[in-house]
Amino acid sequence: MFKRHQNFALLILFLALFAFFSFFTRRFFSAPNIEDILSGYSFMAILAVGQAFPIMTRGLDLSIGSNVGLGAMILFDLDKVFHLPGWASIPISVTACALAGCVNGLLVTQLKLQPFVATLATLAAFRGTVYAVSGRQLYPELATQSVKDPWIRSLEGFLDIGHLTGLSRFVRLPSLPFSFLALLVVAVLAHVVLNRTRLGLNLKTVGGNPEAAHLAGVSVRRTQIVAYLACGLCAGIVAVLLVARFTTATEATGTGMELTTIAAAVIGGVTLRGGSGTVAGPILGAFLLGIILIGLTLMGISQFTQQILTGAILLGAVYYDRLTSDRQKSASGGVA
Amino acid sequence: MTSRDEQPGNGNRRNFLKSAAYGTVAIGAGLTGPEVLSSSIGQARAATDKNLKMSFIQFLPHTVPAAWSKGIEDVLLKQGNIEYQLLDGQAKIEVQISLMDTQINDGVNVIFLQPVDSVAIGPSIAKARRAGIPVITLNIDAVEDHAAHVEMSHYAGAMDIAKAMGAALGGKGKVAIINAPPGIVIRDQRTNGFVDGLKKYHPNIQIVADQPADWDRKKAQEVFTTILAAHPDVAGAFGVNDSMALGVVDVARDKGLLGKLVVFGDDGEKDALESIEKGELTGTQYTDVYQQGRFAAAAATVIASGGVDASSFHSKGHLLIPYIIATKETVGQIQPNQRW
Numbered sequence: 001m002f003k004r005h006q007n008f009a010l011l012i013l014f015l016a017l018f019a020f021f022s023f024f025t026r027r028f029f030s031a032p033n034i035e036d037i038l039s040g041y042s043f044m045a046i047l048a049v050g051q052a053f054p055i056m057t058r059g060l061d062l063s064i065g066s067n068v069g070l071g072a073m074i075l076f077d078l079d080k081v082f083h084l085p086g087w088a089s090i091p092i093s094v095t096a097c098a099l100a101g102c103v104n105g106l107l108v109t110q111l112k113l114q115p116f117v118a119t120l121a122t123l124a125a126f127r128g129t130v131y132a133v134s135g136r137q138l139y140p141e142l143a144t145q146s147v148k149d150p151w152i153r154s155l156e157g158f159l160d161i162g163h164l165t166g167l168s169r170f171v172r173l174p175s176l177p178f179s180f181l182a183l184l185v186v187a188v189l190a191h192v193v194l195n196r197t198r199l200g201l202n203l204k205t206v207g208g209n210p211e212a213a214h215l216a217g218v219s220v221r222r223t224q225i226v227a228y229l230a231c232g233l234c235a236g237i238v239a240v241l242l243v244a245r246f247t248t249a250t251e252a253t254g255t256g257m258e259l260t261t262i263a264a265a266v267i268g269g270v271t272l273r274g275g276s277g278t279v280a281g282p283i284l285g286a287f288l289l290g291i292i293l294i295g296l297t298l299m300g301i302s303q304f305t306q307q308i309l310t311g312a313i314l315l316g317a318v319y320y321d322r323l324t325s326d327r328q329k330s331a332s333g334g335v336a
Numbered sequence: 337m338t339s340r341d342e343q344p345g346n347g348n349r350r351n352f353l354k355s356a357a358y359g360t361v362a363i364g365a366g367l368t369g370p371e372v373l374s375s376s377i378g379q380a381r382a383a384t385d386k387n388l389k390m391s392f393i394q395f396l397p398h399t400v401p402a403a404w405s406k407g408i409e410d411v412l413l414k415q416g417n418i419e420y421q422l423l424d425g426q427a428k429i430e431v432q433i434s435l436m437d438t439q440i441n442d443g444v445n446v447i448f449l450q451p452v453d454s455v456a457i458g459p460s461i462a463k464a465r466r467a468g469i470p471v472i473t474l475n476i477d478a479v480e481d482h483a484a485h486v487e488m489s490h491y492a493g494a495m496d497i498a499k500a501m502g503a504a505l506g507g508k509g510k511v512a513i514i515n516a517p518p519g520i521v522i523r524d525q526r527t528n529g530f531v532d533g534l535k536k537y538h539p540n541i542q543i544v545a546d547q548p549a550d551w552d553r554k555k556a557q558e559v560f561t562t563i564l565a566a567h568p569d570v571a572g573a574f575g576v577n578d579s580m581a582l583g584v585v586d587v588a589r590d591k592g593l594l595g596k597l598v599v600f601g602d603d604g605e606k607d608a609l610e611s612i613e614k615g616e617l618t619g620t621q622y623t624d625v626y627q628q629g630r631f632a633a634a635a636a637t638v639i640a641s642g643g644v645d646a647s648s649f650h651s652k653g654h655l656l657i658p659y660i661i662a663t664k665e666t667v668g669q670i671q672p673n674q675r676w
């Protein structure tokens with residue numbers, strides 16, 4: 001119930017900021033700008049959903065950005081070096097990222113490393129691998145060539161809902177970028193897994209109290225591995241979407257995304273103590289960060305202000321989480 | 337439907353205005369003092385009363401884009417009807433693309449751009465062109481066609497660096513390149529210029545290492561320390577920008593190699609010039625970056641006030657800014673107001 005309240009509070013904040021920027025900024029509330037927000041931040045929202053899985057099991061994935069970079073570079077290499085068609089290279093890249101996520105899970109469960117340490121190590125290792133396998137480093141002439149595979153390029157398309165519904169005669173509706181449609185699919189699947197399957201229940205149980213989950217017969221290790229695998233899978237999907245958007249893969253692709261996704265997930269009510277969280281929260285958190293950047297840019301306000309505001313919202317979200325947790329404890333007579 | 341460009345006479349007018357834009361820049365390039373240049377551009381004030389908006393999306397905060405931005409502001413703010421905004425790409429291509437989208441949607445008249453990646457920014461530049469917004473790149477070119485590119489003369493400058501470095505080494509020895517990350521055209525231009533310069537002027541000099549240090553002084557320290565361990569007899573290093581060259585100087589200072597190691601940078605920032613005066617850095621390619629920004633702004637002003645839109649540019653204008661190779665002998669020629 002408290003999480004629902006937090007999501008509701010977040011939704012109110014999101015709508016208030018959206019209304020504020022729409023009122024005070026020229027062209028913020030316009031179809032092209034909404035298209036830009038959707039295409040610019042859907043991939044971050046997918047990553048935030050992915051990040052929510054390990055956080056729910058009391059972990060976190062610092063390597064998510066490097067994993068995106070790895071998937072993107074594998075896809076680039078398969079296209080430009082090995083000339084593999086997109087129908088083959090796309091699933092290979094996504095699978096590679098899912099396996100990389102699985103490696104994180106194994107490090108945490110089998111070697112019993114702290115998630116922070118394990119994924120910090122793989123953050124460096126995956127990024128190093130990106131440089132090592134980079135077709136742009138190995139074949140410098142590829143560095144200034146773009147990916148032209150039609151399967152990959154088609155993923156940067158838009159769905160013109162105005163035209164499809166016939167409403168374009170009356171109003172200019174934003175077209176929906178493919179990355180947003182991918183986000184909707186990921187969100188629905190993640191929601192179903194979390195709320196309608198045994199796995200979802202296990203994820204929250206393990207995150208809430210691993211010992212109790214173990215005593216109840218839940219395989220804690222397997223559940224944790226699946227959480228990191230899901231995170232890797234989201235990284236793989238985003239890697240493909242970014243290569244389609246950039247028409248290349250850079251060695252720096254995904255750098256710094258780990259912190260943004262953790263921030264989006266936490267702002268979205270996924271508590272770092274584990275055991276709870278929703279799918280809608282991280283998505284809303286990611287788009288909240290997006291509208292702040294775009295809104296302030298359109299207002300001509302320095303991006304440093306955006307970073308300060310993001311930090312303040314993050315602090316507010318953590319404080320709110322703490323407050324609700326304390327209330328929950330007092331309501332249950334001090335038993336966590 | 338007839339497009340504006342297909343209308344008789346428009347093509348000639350556009351070509352004239354395009355020529356005028358570069359003409360103004362060329363005239364500017366012949367002037368030496370910033371005051372003279374500014375007043376000249378001031379006289380060519382926008383012929384329209386319409387308020388204009390221009391933005392510069394930088395790679396990341398650094399002395400070079402900061403100086404460009406100051407140069408751009410010098411020109412644009414004097415026009416009286418141009419609103420200017422500096423935006424930070426945070427060294428992330430996805431941020432830069434998002435900012436490009438925002439500026440295109442906001443209907444700015446010209447975008448100045450220092451791309452994070454020459455290929456990945458391509459779709460955004462194409463989008464700007466479709467929206468009729470000219471894009472002017474600074475120093476780092478993009479593979480997608482755009483209105484103009486204003487650069488420090490990377491290739492020729494790096495050739496001259498190779499010539500000067502070879503002379504300082506006595507025409508023989510081993511050298512290393514501390515490079516930019518791949519995927520940026522400037523990396524190829526400067527590397528190729530340096531390699532071709534050594535081949536042409538000092539064929540007995542051997543390049544034993546070429547490693548990226550991501551434009552960063554600290555990273556360059558780590559990279560060069562490793563190179564030095566692998567090749568203790570390395571006698572010289574070329575940092576593809578000054579920050580990386582100064583990183584090599586830091587290592588040379590720690591290892592007691594100052595004065596023995598020949599180190600050249602590229603750009604000509606204030607810290608590098610001071611280091612040359614102290615006898616630490618051997619030399620750098622110096623460009624008056626304030627002027628570079630002013631030239632870009634001059635072209636932008638003429639393009640925007642003349643109503644030239646991006647679709648009028650059938651080929652990219654390419655402007656090379658004059659430079660000198662600053663060494664202990666020549667660095668004194670650079671006046672305090674030209675240091676950035």
